[in-house]
Amino acid sequence: MTATRPEALQQRPPGPTSSRQRGTSLTPVEMAQASVMAALSAALTILSIVIPFAGGLSLLVTVPMGLLGYRYRVRVLLAATFAASVIAFLIAGISGFMVVLNCAYVGGLTGIIKRRGRGTPTVVAVSVVAGVISGFFIIAALTVLVRLRTLTFEAMTANVDGVVSVMSRFEPFRPGAEDFKRFFTTALDYWPLLLMGYAILSMMIVTLVGWWALSRVLQRLRGIPDVHKLEPSAEDGPVAPVPVRLAEARFRYPGAAHDALAPLTLTVEAGEHVAVTGANGSGKTTLMLLLSGREPTSGTVERPGAVGLGRLGGTAVVMQHPESQVLGTRVADDVVWGLPPGTHTDIAALLDEVGLAGMEERDTGGLSGGELQRLAVAAALARQPSMLIADEITSMVDQRGRETLLSVLSGLTERHRMTLVQITHYTNEADIADRVVNLSDSQDNTDTVGSAAAPAPTIATTPHRGAPVLQLDGVGHEYASGTPWAKTALRDVSFAVAEGDGVLIHGGNGSGKSTLAWIMAGLTTPTTGSCLVRGRPAHDHLGEVAIAFQAARLQLMRARVDSEIASAAGFSPDDRVRVVSALGAVGLDASLARRRIDQLSGGQMRRVVLAGLLARKPQALILDEPLAGLDAASQRGLLRLLADLRHNTGLTVVVISHDFVGLEELCPTTLHLTDGVLAAAPTAAGGRS
Structure with missing residues (x-):
């Protein structure tokens, strides 16, 4: 999992969340999730309408809506529904609008009921209520719109006449066909009751089918353990993440047979630059999670105050995949994403510090990997963190990008009076730190990754036996x-x-x-x-x-x-x-x-x-x-x-x-x-x- 700002890209556990925000406005992570799911839902809806014989794609729209209902507050589902329906209406018309609403109802209802641990009886009861509401809406509309009512009844009569005509061709079905036609003609005299019954029945069928199919998807998600997730915890008091002291702290992921982080005793002081090294699987990323606020399986983690993950003056995290860390379409927008309203940020100075001077108006989609990673650092520094954790941030960029990032990180603790925890495999990156913590079983920390100059091009390969592959x-x-x-x-x-x-x-x-x-x-x-x-x-x-x-x-x-x-x-x-x-x-x-x-x-x-x-x-x-x-x-x-x-x-x-x-x-x-x-x-x- 990668994130520029934990509060912007935080991933919720697959099951019901216990630390759900209760504020009146959407949090940055909720806005991000609503935006992504709305875009996905709108895209699927539009494709289902504009592509011939692709109506079945609309069923997939229930999945993102169901996930929002399952993991987040109802207002997140409503925000995504509003955004997706507007986009779908502007591009695909009223058909797109209705597809989004129907799928939001089915998916959202399934997710909410599943999250609250209810079952089929609740689904039936809710579908009846929804059917009654839908029925009243239809009846009211047809009562006011007389010409629409006439057109609707004529279409229904034509459909019934067609069915009766086909059935009458078979002698055994002819009496039943005539009885059905008389029943329908009588029912039209009591059309409000007919439409109410139709609305309730159709809503129940659609809801139950959606529940049956989608609940199985959500059930599978429930079994996926919550691993490698940055999750802000409910914290009170002032933000003060450093100094942080771990005493015999260890961590084991749910369902795992072995500890991901062996018992560790460690102190990280304020203003210190600490490099964390170790073999793959030694627990470097897991240590990052504990420093970011995750509770250890055993042992203790002590701080003078709250972790403040993603908050001003708290803890900021930058990870290794640069292309998955950017949310803003403009460089300047990405730097301030998720900051509290009214926060003053000198965007130009931050960009100049990380080597992106003058790029405030650049489109983030046109940045290189190294530039994206430096933008991630600038966005982290905009939070004025007391502790910045950089988890292998140079592993996906070229040598020039690495050198630039290394120059940014070097001296960062002095320029900003902050603690820097740098997780790395590279020798030259560990060398600039005040202290190196090796998480491998061996206490010898000489086996880090060295660097070498890029080799010169050789003569282009030519086949030397048979046809080339x-x-x-x-x-x-x-x-x-x-x-x-x-x-x-x-x-x-x-x-x-x-x-x-x-x-x-x-x-x-x-x-x-x-x-x-x-x-x-x-x-x-x-x-x-x-x-x-x-x-x-x-x-x-x-x-x-x-x-x-x-x-x-x-x-x-x-x-x-x-x-x-x-x-x-x-x-x-x-x-x-x-x-x-x-x-x-x-x-x-x-x-x-x-x-x-x-x-x-x-x-x-x-x-x-x-x-x-x-x-x-x-x-x-x-x-x-x-x-x-x-x-x-x-x-x-x-x-x-x-x-x-x-x-x-x-x-x-x-x-x-x-x-x-x-x-x-x-x-x-x-x-x-x-x-x-x-x-x-x-x-x-x-x-x-």
């Missing part, structure tokens, strides 16, 4: 092609990768590396040129080139490790031998097979993705930032594994990375992308060709 010829790609927002990501990229080759592709954030990876994996069709896998278009043969994404969590679709690996590789999750073998191939213990995905560390998630992909035995493997979030030992183990597979099995490996230490054996060939263009390799004389 990957062949790119004149590949170019433009996003939003043909629109005013068109943006060129790649231009005239040509190279070949033979079986068993190892290729490193590097370049700055925004240079086109990930776009190139998606094209090679067949997930994106190039705008110009061709990308072939064994002589066939890559986009026509998905799966032959496997790709591990930067954000491993987004690639994990199953609840448990064994199910995820089996699903990715295409075998049964009951085949424990193959699951254990796949885990062992990436250095994971067999005991993790039945672990829930959300109980894994970031590095463990990355290796689970690789386990599933390797078990599928692809033609080639593309790894997008495979070393991000891994400790030094894990990096060495993964690189050794991949190098052995490349040499012994002929696996073709393409690595996209900002980290270069140890990649020489795995990737003897290097390609460098600059602004979507491959850099030329040096000539034999040392110049440029």
Whole structure:
């Protein structure tokens, strides 16, 4: 889970929440959730109307509305319904408006009743009340609108006549058809009762079907444990998060067999810069949660006052995925998102401090990864925190971005009289701290990740035995092609990768590396040129080139490790031998097979993705930032594994990375992308060709 401001991106537990805000206005997190769910609901509604025969998509709108009703206050559901219905009405007309209202009713009702622990009898009672209200509304409207009433009755009569005509063609049904027609004609004389009965019956049917289907979705969510969540706790008194003292504090996630954080005694003083290091799974992120206000399973955490997560003068958190931390569409708006009304913030000075001077009016969608991460730091500093926690914030940005972020963090405690807790795997980042806390079992903290200069481009790969596995010829790609927002990501990229080759592709954030990876994996069709896998278009043969994404969590679709690996590789999750073998191939213990995905560390998630992909035995493997979030030992183990597979099995490996230490054996060939263009390799004389 990643967040720029905990109060803006906080994730609620899947079940009913106990610390729900009771104020009169929406909190920042409630506004964010209502906005996201409203946009999703409106999009699904519009698609269900404008796409022929896609009406069934409207049923999906009940899911986001149900989640809001299940996790948040009713006013959040109402805000999302209002926003979604307005958008749907403006684009799709009255049909879109009614779809949103109906789905908000069904989904919201299901979520609220489920949250309060009620059952089917409550659903029936509420649906009857809703039917009566709906019936009165219809009757009142038709009483006033006489011409609409006449048109409605004529349409109903025509439908009945059609049914009767069909039934009368079959002798056994003819008497019943005539009786039905007489009954309907009589019922029209008492049309208010007829419409009331119809409204109640239809509302009950729709509500019960929605309850039956959606409650099962919410029931599954109830079983997902609350892990890796930043959750502001109910606190009284002044905000004072430091100094903070942990005494034998440990933490175990619900349902887990082992502690995520072993008993730890630690003191973090005011104004101190502390670097937290340790192997994957040693509890670094869990320690961040305890420092942010989460209660330990045992032991104590003592502070002079409230944690103040996301509040002025409290605790601020910045995490590693920059693209998931921004809420504002404008840089200046994002800096002040969620601040109390009336708060004076010198936006220009904060942006200048983090190296974004003059960017107040820039669109956040056009920022690079490093710029987004610096914006996250500026937004955290806008809260004037007493303690700032930076959780591996340099792992997803290029070397230039890392250097800039490091210069921002260096001396931050002196400039702002605050405590900085920096979680990192990198040696140079730990070196600038006042003190290093190592959470690994070993007390030797020398095994952190070093840094190396980017390797120079080598001669483009050429096939040396048989046809190449990957062949790119004149590949170019433009996003939003043909629109005013068109943006060129790649231009005239040509190279070949033979079986068993190892290729490193590097370049700055925004240079086109990930776009190139998606094209090679067949997930994106190039705008110009061709990308072939064994002589066939890559986009026509998905799966032959496997790709591990930067954000491993987004690639994990199953609840448990064994199910995820089996699903990715295409075998049964009951085949424990193959699951254990796949885990062992990436250095994971067999005991993790039945672990829930959300109980894994970031590095463990990355290796689970690789386990599933390797078990599928692809033609080639593309790894997008495979070393991000891994400790030094894990990096060495993964690189050794991949190098052995490349040499012994002929696996073709393409690595996209900002980290270069140890990649020489795995990737003897290097390609460098600059602004979507491959850099030329040096000539034999040392110049440029």
